[in-house]
Amino acid sequence: MSAIHLDKDDALLVIDMQVDFLPGGALGVAAGHEVIAPINHLIELYREQGLPIFASRDWHPTNHCSFAEQGGPWPPHCVANTPGAEFSAELALPDDAVVISKADTAGVDAYSAFNGTTLAARLRARGVNRVTVCGLATDYCVLNTVTDALEEGFATIIVPEAMRAVDVEAGDGRRALDRMVARGAVPVRLGEVGMTALSVA
C-alpha cells in the first residue's frame, strides 16, 4: 500500500451506505457498521480540500428483478423511498454531496454506480481524474463500481478498511479486492489518504 496525496482532480465515491445494507437491514452486511467511522473520516478529508463527494444508492422498484419473488438472488432491499433505502443516519454526508441512484428499473440490475447513471459525465464535468472508492458491499457494488471506474479511465484508489463484503461464499470479499487490484486499483490504508497539506486550487 502506498500513501496518496489528494489533489484537485480527486473525488470520493461512497457506495450504498444504506440502512438495508447495515446490520439489522434487509440485506445487512456483517460488520457493515464498522465502515461508518472510516468513511466519515474520508468525507472530512475530501471536504476540507473542497473536493467533490458522490454517494450512490441502490434504488429499486418494489418488483425489482434482483428480488427473490422475481427469481433474483436477494431478499427485497433498498426499495426506493422506504426507510431501508435511506443513507445511514450516522453517515456524515455533506449537503452538497451528489447522490447517484442506481438499479431503479424493474427489469435491470446494476451493481455499478456507473451503470445506467450520469456518474461518469458528472465526474468529468467536475474535472475529476481520480476516484477513491469505499462503502458496501466489497464483492458486489464496490467491485463493479471500481472495475467500471477503471474502464472509464479514472485512476482508482480503494480503501479496504472502509468496505465490507456480503461473502455469500467465504473469501468473496478477499477475491473481489484481488480482482480490483489486478485491474489496476490502488489500495491504501485510511491513514495514508491525504497525509500532507495539498495545493488544491
Ligand code: VGL
Ligand atoms: C448490493 C446486493 C444487491 C450492493 C446491491 O450494494 O453491493 N448488493 N444489491
Ligand code: ZN
Ligand atoms: Zn440491490
